[in-house]
Amino acid sequence: MPEPAKRGRPGPRRALTENQILDAALTLLDEGGTDAASVRGIAAKVGVAPNAVYTYFPDKAAVIKGLVERLLGEVDHGLFVDRDQPWRQRVESLALELRTRLSAHPGVVPLMIGGPMDGPNALALNERLLELLADAGLHPADGARAAYLLIVYVFGSIALEVADLPQPGPLPPESERIGTRLLAFSATPPEPYPRTAAAAAELAAYISTEQYLWGLHRLLDGITTS
Amino acid sequence: MPEPAKRGRPGPRRALTENQILDAALTLLDEGGTDAASVRGIAAKVGVAPNAVYTYFPDKAAVIKGLVERLLGEVDHGLFVDRDQPWRQRVESLALELRTRLSAHPGVVPLMIGGPMDGPNALALNERLLELLADAGLHPADGARAAYLLIVYVFGSIALEVADLPQPGPLPPESERIGTRLLAFSATPPEPYPRTAAAAAELAAYISTEQYLWGLHRLLDGITTS
DNA sequence: TACATTATTTGTACGACGTACAGAATTAAC
């Protein structure tokens, strides 16, 4: 929505766009963890003075907010708006899609939990979920509560996963912690401990996804039998 | 566990203790929010130079960790270790106790989610929950999964509450459109019901607790019918 | 009592952070 333009115009060759800034922020978060998204770092990444960022965003919080919004905007609604599909499958698609999108950028999760998610895309997703549950035949009141439960589950699950993962580059000194965690949470204790960090990460990913689905099914059972 | 002491001894009047530092940190968090717990602020609160804190904690993260641990150490185990009580009630007691403890200090929640919770008290709680579920007759594998689900639910719920996400609003008026009703308790309360801020807070507290219990029951239903 | 030893606290300093403000640079409209 660019204003109709007044007298004078752009600036000097316009070195920046909002999306470049968000790209830089996301890259930094992905490779350096939650604390790596500094305004100065972002500016450096796009080759600009630190305060140039403030031409496009009022403050750092706005950058984060924009980033979260863009991420949420990427979720594929096509997966769960199809009214001909069984509703449980649609909920599952939504939950899995969200999880996939978010855990692809673990550094973002603490930031998005840190502040209110009231952007248009967040609200749109909320709305979709409510519609979906209404399609499932739930009374609006029950639909709202079920939506709450599902949202809590999705975000809680991701937050827990992220909190457990090593934030910065190198993996933790000992994979012992992963081992005990899996022992506590997984159905079958990993008989052979993962040798390499990559194997450990892969196993953890598999188990946590499987875990996630199991919990989701229990949730759905709870909702339907109420 | 103070070392047996060598030759010389204390310092100059020992102005500090770990607990005083944690107290100051908690007070700051309570009255100023998550960002208010700065090392300098803590030091000022106990009337000491900023770096004096580093005599007792290696860094700020350790202070936070100590604070979380102390908080978790305060949960009353007596409420749910009684094997003669019905297990569902015991789980409920644990979940509610945790929620009460944590939402009494909302500023702490993002901090505790920010890092792994691997302190002794956290692990002890985990252990208690697993024992409880074992008492309930759940197969160890199912117990572990149920524990995961419950933990996700408890922390996710609290995190969501703290993050000011859209929670289900007042239930009665069913004629309203489903989407807009959810907005009733998000970021800025529009015009509806509560007149005073105190009344609104009270109502919100009631609703979110009630919501929490409902979700918990759905969870428990899901677990038992699996 | 005097001394040496040790734990605690402070003084000072550094680098990184978010961001405010004034000006330079650049472009478009007149």
Added chain:
DNA sequence: GTTAATTCTGTACGTCGTACAAATAATGTA
């Protein structure tokens, strides 16, 4: 060519976490 609008930079302030060395005060030993 002048003018007005926009974008970016230079510089600066206050705050943060925290490292290092010196000052302080209490203790155990002599």
